[in-house]
Amino acid sequence: MSCSSNHDKNIFLPKNAIIRKASQMTAFETHFTLKMEDESEFIYEPGQIVEAGLFGYGEIPLGLSSSPTQQGSFELVVREVGKVSKALCALKAGDTMTIRGPLGKGFPVSEFVGQDVLIVAGGIGLCPTRSMIRYIMDRRDEFKDFKLLFGARSPDELLFEDDLAYWRCSSDVNYLETVDKPNDRWKGNIGVITTLFEGIDHLDPATRVIICGPPIMYKFVIAQLAKYNISEHHIFVDLERRMKCGVGKCGHCQINDKYVCMDGPVFRYSDIKDLEEAI
Amino acid sequence: MKTFFLSDGDLDEFVTNLIAKSPVFAPVAKKTRFVFNQLESVEDLRLDYDTTILPPKKLFVPTKQDLVTFEHGKYEECLAPGKKILFGVHPYDIKAISMMDWIHEESNFDIYYHSNRKATTIIGSNVQNHYKKAFFGSVCKELKVMGHDMFLTKIADGYLVEVLTKKGDDLLPDGNFTDVSKEQIKNAADVNTKADENCPSKLKNTSLEIKHKIRMYYDSDVWKKKSENCFSCGSCNIVCPTCYCFDIQDEWALEPTSGKRYRRWDACLTCEFSEVSVQGGSENFREERAERFRHRIMRKTSFLNDKLGGPACVGCGRCSGTCTADIADPVSIINEIMEK
Structure with a gap:
């Protein structure tokens, strides 16, 4: 047994971040732009997570929704579902929240460079994958064909409206979207996210794929990808679990011998497909 | 390693000197069972204990441990380890402590655990009486008993004392330690071997055989059958x-400007352990009793083996003895699967 971990650092002690901007995106989600209070640059990789918190309430794990190509600030989206997220969503520009991280393993960007990329995001799964989407858009020359599939339950739950508007008309990304339940104004696709594959005749089998969405979504999307002979080695899933401590100790996010907070949240599908509780 | 003899008559003086030096936590009687408590007098010491209700991990990770205090937007870590002596730890619990040492060190160093651990001197002692459910003689043989500072084995007229570290060395002036004979060393080795052999319960296979076969039975209906009476209380985890x-x-705190962040023991057998809040409800990644039951056994027999060098079970038998529904005994579950 040998050890390389830092013995001086307290892994449970957060740092303060100042909220530069807070905007409500939907009835449940608030979008925060933050900067570390000590003016240090927050260094992270697309797909990594943080424990965002507020003393007196607690901490919750969140995937970074900005790309490290954007200097000077970073972004998080909080969905109001419980005590901590409700307290965080009440924060305004100028307020402080605490940040621990970045934590875990993100997307292996170097494996995506020079390849076709397909990102499949369902609902709030767009938030962590946006870190990679924006990375690719900012360094577009480094990647080949880029397809993005996004599915939401209803038009009222569409996230990042400005981004969506841009992606819809950009030639840098082949963006397809759908909603499960349309409203009167919706003129786009209707149906679950897998129906978007009907519009894709061909995918290069070497395409690098990212999937993030509600737990039920993964196996159906993976079944679609098999039809295009995409290697399981090239599929990356971004998983959600109860990552309470974020540092591989508390046990809540454990899937067999893997800790989602530390070994993930991004996993290569071929590495976890045999872990019964993973997908 | 240095080896000495401490007579029965000299044990009292040694322990009394230790109590005068720093808090000593040792097995004492509590009704019909035993607990690790702070020793007020050597008369309370029960080195003849079978096992304690809770393992000594509570000294390194208290059931409720403050991590950070906060007040008016400022916060600071709560680290105040006090020097102490943990006396009379059985070999299986020493193995468990060395596993905990590693778990709290690897990848991300847990300063709260290790500051308490560093401040503690551990004196082990041999098993003089077996807990009715103990099976330590047939499990986790890959791991050596290590990480402690001193070890006492009861032999005729006294104890064979092994001093293993500098921390152990530092206690030598506190007792009348005398030379030991080769025969006494052999007698002590025999005592410890017999303690392993005389466990009331036994696994029939090696850790490696168990690891592979249990993993193969992941989808077996044995988990559902075995967990039918599980109350999901988590007692097996706690002990x-x-x-x-x-x-x-x-x-x-009472005024809404200050407070603290703390951690407390949790249990993977409880329903809400793997639950996450989602919009309009919750998602539970281990919703069924059988899944949680399987997770515990898998975690003890196979998930952590590569990390620890052996199974994460030391055969103390506490889970088995504490389970109200009497379904937690790893020996019964493992042997049943291994016989299939």
Whole structure:
């Protein structure tokens, strides 16, 4: 047994971040732009997570929704579902929240460079994958064909409206979207996210794929990808679990011998497909 | 390693000197069972204990441990380890402590655990009486008993004392330690071998055989059958010397400007352990009793083996003895699967 971990650092002690901007995106989600209070640059990789918190309430794990190509600030989206997220969503520009991280393993960007990329995001799964989407858009020359599939339950739950508007008309990304339940104004696709594959005749089998969405979504999307002979080695899933401590100790996010907070949240599908509780 | 003899008559003086030096936590009687408590007098010491209700992990990770205090937007870590002596730890619990040492060190160093651990001197002692459910003689043989500072084995007229570290050395002036004979060393070795052999319960296979076969039975209906009477109370987790899962909570003081963040023991057998809040409800990644039951056994027999060098079970038998529904005994579950 040998050890390389830092013995001086307290892994449970957060740092303060100042909220530069807070905007409500939907009835449940608030979008925060933050900067570390000590003016240090927050260094992270697309797909990594943080424990965002507020003393007196607690901490919750969140995937970074900005790309490290954007200097000077970073972004998080909080969905109001419980005590901590409700307290965080009440924060305004100028307020402080605490940040621990970045934590875990993100997307292996170097494996995506020079390849076709397909990102499949369902609902709030767009938030962590946006870190990679924006990375690719900012360094577009480094990647080949880029397809993005996004599915939401209803038009009222569409996230990042400005981004969506841009992606819809950009030639840098082949963006397809759908909603499960349309409203009167919706003129786009209707149906679950897998129906978007009907519009894709061909995918290069070497395409690098990212999937993030509600737990039920993964196996159906993976079944679609098999039809295009995409290697399981090239599929990356971004998983959600109860990552309470974020540092591989508390046990809540454990899937067999893997800790989602530390070994993930991004996993290569071929590495976890045999872990019964993973997908 | 240095070896000495400490006579029965000299044990009292040694322990009394230790108590005068720093808090000593040792097995004492509590009704019909035993607990590790702070020793007020050597008369309370029960080195003849079978096992304690809770393992000594509570000294390194208290059931509720403050992590951070906060006040008016400022916060600071709560680290105040006090020097102490943990006396009379059985070999299986020493193995568990060495596993906990590693778990709290690898990848991300847990300063709260290790500051308490560093401040503690561990004196082990041999098993003089067996707990009715103990099976330590047939499990986790890959791991050596290590990480302690001193070890006492009861032999005729006294104890064979092994001094293993500098911390152990530092205690030598506190007792009348005398030379030991080769025969006494052999007698002590025999005592410890017999303690292993005389366990009332036994696994029939090696850790490696168990690891592979249990893993193959992941989808077996044995989990559902075995867990039918499980109350999901988590008692098996709480008394386990190698369970370390915890929850983190914030708590306000009476005035809403200050408070603390603490962690407390948690249990993977409880329903809400793997639950996450989602919009309009919750998602539970281990919703069924059988899944949680399987997770515990898998975690003890196979998930952590590569990390620890052996199974995360030391055979103390506490889970088996504490389970109200009498379904937690790893020996019964493992042997049943191995016989299939």
